[in-house]
Amino acid sequence: MSTGSGADSAPAPATHDSPSTPRSDASGPLDPAAARKPAGPQGTPVEQRPSGARRPSGSSRSSMFSSLRIRNYRLFFLGQVVSNTGTWMQRIAQDWLVLSLTGSSAAVGITTALQFLPMLLFGLYGGVLVDRLPKRPTLLATQTAMGLTGLALAFLTLSGHVQVWHVYLAAFAVGLATVVDNPARQSFVSEMVGPGQLQNAVSLNSANFQSARLVGPAVAGVLITGVGTGWAFLFNGLSFVAPIVGLLLMRARELHMVERAPRGKGQLREGLNYVAGRPELIWPIVLVGFIGTFGFNFPVWLSAYADDVFHAGAGAYSLFNTLMAIGSLAGALLAARRGTARLRVLIAAAIGFGALEVVAATAPSLWLFALLMVPIGIFGLTVNVTANTSVQMATDPAMRGRVMALFMMVFMGGSPLGAPLVGWVTDAYGPRVGFALGGLVSVVAATTIGLILARIGGLRLALGWHHGHPRVRFVPKERTEQREEQLATAA
Template sequence: MSTGPGADSAPAPNSHDDAVRSAALHHKPAPATSPEPGSKGGTFSSLRIRNYRLFATGQVVSNTGTWMQRIAQDWLVLSLTGSSAAVGITTALQFLPMLLFGLYGGVIADRCPKRRLLVLTQAAMGLTGLALAVLTLSGHVQVWHVYLTAFVLGLVTVVDNPARQAFVVEMVGPADLRNAVSLNSANFQSARLIGPAVAGVLITAVGSGWAFLLNGLSFVAPIAGLLLMRTAELHKVDRAPRGKGQLREGLRYVAGRPDLVWPIVLVGFIGTFGFNFPIWLTAFVNDVFHAGAGTYGLLNTLMAGGSLVGALLAARRGSSRLRLLVGAALLFGLLEITAALAPSYWVFAALLVPIGMFGLTINVTANTSIQLATDPAMRGRVMSLFMMVFVGGTPVGAPLVGWVTDAYGARVGFLAGGAVATLAAVGVGLVLARVGGLRLKIDLRRGRTHVAFVPRERPETQPAEGLAAVA
């Protein structure tokens, strides 16, 4: 099996104790058989690869349409019902299939040609946008239509997400994987700068239906890009054969890898409780600032600007250390708490920029560290578990956060989400420090690093094997 030079095939779960111990000690993902590969070609190095350029071009078009639909969908539900909880239900239904069937999507992605799968899933996503456009423009749309469309879109995403995540390495190879994942995020956030602004104008001028129509048509671009790829230039990855027990095999693989388990646990808490921005922003715009769809689009655009900065910084970064993941999660939670207490609109709006930046850093760092530490034959299943936990927790978190927001106000709802993210970052950080044999050192002297994790001092009588067992 080969994926090109520097192929990142990992050893079997029982054979890499030393790699896991070293990874935990230095707070970075465990290498497979060699140090983590990294591109030295600059921020946009992956774009030199023709297949990836086609993919990225198609994605920026469809991502813009997707963000237009998200804004229009949230505002349509709020207009039809007047309830933040209803917005939360829509979000929950869109991610419920990932929670229920996400791991099966990973099995399908590992078994089937990913390029062919993506052509089918992108076409299905386009059809959901067109269906919602017809219902809205004809004046027949009801809230249950939006619920149903969101659920169908979630079913398609179950297969699309792990296939798309795992397909990146086939386009660029392991050496450029981190750069490509970061550029994918920059691509998504660039579309997020444009989509909400365009959606706000469209909703105000002609209604939500035109945003849905443009989103449906936008999927022509990624489908064309996938069909125009040169298959001979894709990095070959062996597909998992059909067989029983592949789902359990994937779970056992992750369970034996602390460098995979704890990042997934952290993003699970943050994805479930800390990323409910459709609920919070609609509530702030409607109930706190008493504004309209244009303001909602502007707030999303500001957050996207911060996310784009975070993505470009991640593309330049040479490593994906777990301490960066924990630190970004901690700052993300604290900023959410601060924004919830913001005294004015402009302070609230300004805080959304760093919130977007650190939220994106969490996503990219967790994504790349997990992909680089995973055997290529298991990547679809591992990434489906990652996405299932990251976005699949939304059906649990969104209705709860929506209820808290409706019952106690937008500020309390936002503050509660930030508090959960903060506590999760502290808890996982302490666990990783313990697993890695580290302790917190505080040194307030001038010229010293004031706060740092350092290796625990080991008594001379303690054998090395004992430390290895703890680490």
């Protein structure tokens, strides 16, 4: 079961002898792929090449599906195709069942809150556990737990004994499993593919999730109207057989082994201090926090535009979401094609994302607004994937579970926290103001963090001409000062 991070979210492929040493494409924190080589207690690398693994290519651009050549990741990916589809089916069926049992939209909101509450409360502790535990057995346990939850809901619904508290309990149980499952899946990707293919694999995970987002709700709708919600729950429960079988069939010798953190006191605080002391980690996490809180409240905005602005009803709302999912899928595939995850790409994508939201807020017609959902989806997914992979690549493997747990908690927890504020602005001042405000916050946050990273990295903005066209870029201050001295000498 995936939560979309691309979150289900990049490195320049390594050219060194160890896959734990990614190549640096540029100096400064705007290109943080040059992460330090993680080392164990005696200075030995903690991430080792599996026997028989080929050295990653030095090219910065890879084929769109290159990570699928790796057998272990291919098994993982195929399992996620099935389980992600089941996950989206259960989301639709779960909301519909609660609404049919209670007739209350508030009850649907409670169900959603219960599913996300464990991540907000215990997400960081889940990261500590993931750093201590072997990833593959951990995922076997969490995937089995979520599958059994789906089967239990299917049994209760098909037998006619289901009550709303059953659904509440199931949502909370899935949320508890996600606390461990999410950082375990995020960090396990690097163990399957190594640094050289990390961005490609994370991008394909996002494409996988977005594809299921298009297919799952449609299949769920057919099942719900044809045979009832219980069958959607049953399909979801059975869908976890695919990732479980994939995990069991993996070859352990081909995994990029990571030294696990020993059990000890203060590991949560250690993880927070680790992030706080590294600009290449803290600022991307702060950025996705701002964008997740203020820029990703699409359920609030799109429903308001469909109903209050264009007066087009549920059909337009479905169209907006479908086009955004198509854009997100395209963004994931483009990110898979791209071979690096530089922070300057993250900053540029975040600024573009916010600017497009501002433009869409002023769109005069339904069709123009709908078409803008595609590039918004592309830029939003680019932000997610680039932030995810750049943070993973800049993190020592022994800390990756804690860091990714913090990343996912900030990103996933932002929308539930920001939705009430954004909803109030939308109700009080109209959907256009609410949407534009979210975009402006994203632009300001991205611009500010970009300038902070440039200053930390000793960079400055340079204006110039290239083949007769103006060019704006960041360059090291020393280079600019040398150029100014040369011009002064020539004068």
